[in-house]
Amino acid sequence: xxxxxIKYQRGNLEVLDxxxxxxxxxxxxxxxxxxxxxxxxxMQVRGAPAIAILxxxxxxxxxxxxxxxxxxxxxxxxxxxLNYLVSARPTAVNIKLAADELINxxxxxxxxxxxxxxxxxxxxISSIEGMLSKDIEDNKAxxxxxxxxxxxxxxxxxxxxxxxxxxxxxxxxxxxxTALGVIRSLxxxxxxxxxxxxxxxxxxQGARLTAFELVHEKIPATLIVDSMVAALMHVRKIGxxxxxxxxxxxxxxxxxxxxxxxxxxxAKYHNVPFYVAAPFTSIDINVPSGEHIKIExxxxxxxxxxxxxxIAAPGINCWNPSFDITPAFLITGIITEKGVFLPHMxxxxxxx
Ligand SMILES: CSC[C@@H](O)[C@@H](O)C(=O)COP(=O)(O)O
Numbered sequence: 001x002x003x004x005x006i007k008y009q010r011g012n013l014e015v016l017d018x019x020x021x022x023x024x025x026x027x028x029x030x031x032x033x034x035x036x037x038x039x040x041x042x043m044q045v046r047g048a049p050a051i052a053i054l055x056x057x058x059x060x061x062x063x064x065x066x067x068x069x070x071x072x073x074x075x076x077x078x079x080x081x082l083n084y085l086v087s088a089r090p091t092a093v094n095i096k097l098a099a100d101e102l103i104n105x106x107x108x109x110x111x112x113x114x115x116x117x118x119x120x121x122x123x124x125i126s127s128i129e130g131m132l133s134k135d136i137e138d139n140k141a142x143x144x145x146x147x148x149x150x151x152x153x154x155x156x157x158x159x160x161x162x163x164x165x166x167x168x169x170x171x172x173x174x175x176x177x178t179a180l181g182v183i184r185s186l187x188x189x190x191x192x193x194x195x196x197x198x199x200x201x202x203x204x205q206g207a208r209l210t211a212f213e214l215v216h217e218k219i220p221a222t223l224i225v226d227s228m229v230a231a232l233m234h235v236r237k238i239g240x241x242x243x244x245x246x247x248x249x250x251x252x253x254x255x256x257x258x259x260x261x262x263x264x265x266x267a268k269y270h271n272v273p274f275y276v277a278a279p280f281t282s283i284d285i286n287v288p289s290g291e292h293i294k295i296e297x298x299x300x301x302x303x304x305x306x307x308x309x310x311i312a313a314p315g316i317n318c319w320n321p322s323f324d325i326t327p328a329f330l331i332t333g334i335i336t337e338k339g340v341f342l343p344h345m346x347x348x349x350x351x352x
């Protein structure tokens with residue numbers, strides 16, 4: 001069975017504490033928006049789609065307990081709480097887009113006089129609940145399209161070696177995963193020879209989470225340190241790189257975990273196709289290019305320490321951006337649930 005980062009049944013929400021992985025599997029109860037904000041901000045849950053789903057479900061939990069019979073009050077509270085949840089982490093766009101959509105829904109339900117407060121609540125909560133199954137379906141479609149695209153570059157019906165970075169599997173989504181979903185699809189089609197996953201310094205999402213999931217799924221995999229990517233591409237034939245995204249700008253520039261950009265450069269140099277796998281909910285059509293994406297900066301301690309042990313010289317200055325921007329021209333294709341697109345085509349897929 002796949003790993004489950006979010007467990008939800010109406011009235012009950014639990015999240016797997018990713019800070020304790022890979023050594024301990026412990027779920028934390030999320031009782032409402034305040035808990036939702038904290039688990040996102042502390043990175044107990046992470047990965048752009050999982051952050052959005054968990055944040056919105058925390059609102060569903062809170063709303064279910066709310067006895068308000070005034071739709072206008074509910075609407076106002078919903079807007080304030082969603083904006084608060086969005087503030088927990090700034091770079092991933094999925095939660096912002098989900099919040100905008102839910103605020104629109106709350107406005108519509110509030111303005112419609114034929115809908116009473118109980119119906120308002122029911123329809124609003126159901127719409128949030130739908131995010132879980134929608135994300136799984138989208139990921140499976142991403143997996144299929146990505147598998148096809150990667151295999152198209154391959155001569156014959158052989159197997160492919162793939163490199164991935166950061167954490168994009170079941171732990172970062174509702175299930176299945178984006179980039180890891182593509183790898184999962186290649187594996188089930190028996191076309192994956194091997195996957196290499198980077199450690200993903202400084203927070204080690206790759207070593208702790210992706211490696212954990214690959215072992216769990218029995219997918220043939222090897223962990224490398226981030227600085228080994230060029231050497232790997234030089235000595236082994238890598239058929240494709242596939243990574244996730246936290247926000248894709250309208251021109252295709254992509255914000256993803258720090259280190260993605262340098263992998264894309266190395267891939268270009270070695271002629272290895274470089275794919276971004278992301279649902280439409282990661283595309284921010286309102287942002288023209290990567291320069292406009294706010295990059296979260298994280299505490300120095302994530303670099304200077306491993307766990308509680310200091311490894312860096314005391315007194316040294318640190319710079320710890322959590323994400324970087326890969327320019328569109330380094331990206332071979334953006335794998336979405338609707339197909340694989342050249343980065344510059346994204347703009348044409350959205351209504352003006
Ligand atoms: C499936 S989503 C892809 C990204 O969200 C993922 O690669 C990533 O950057 C996660 O960053 P994190 O800082 O752990 O939330």
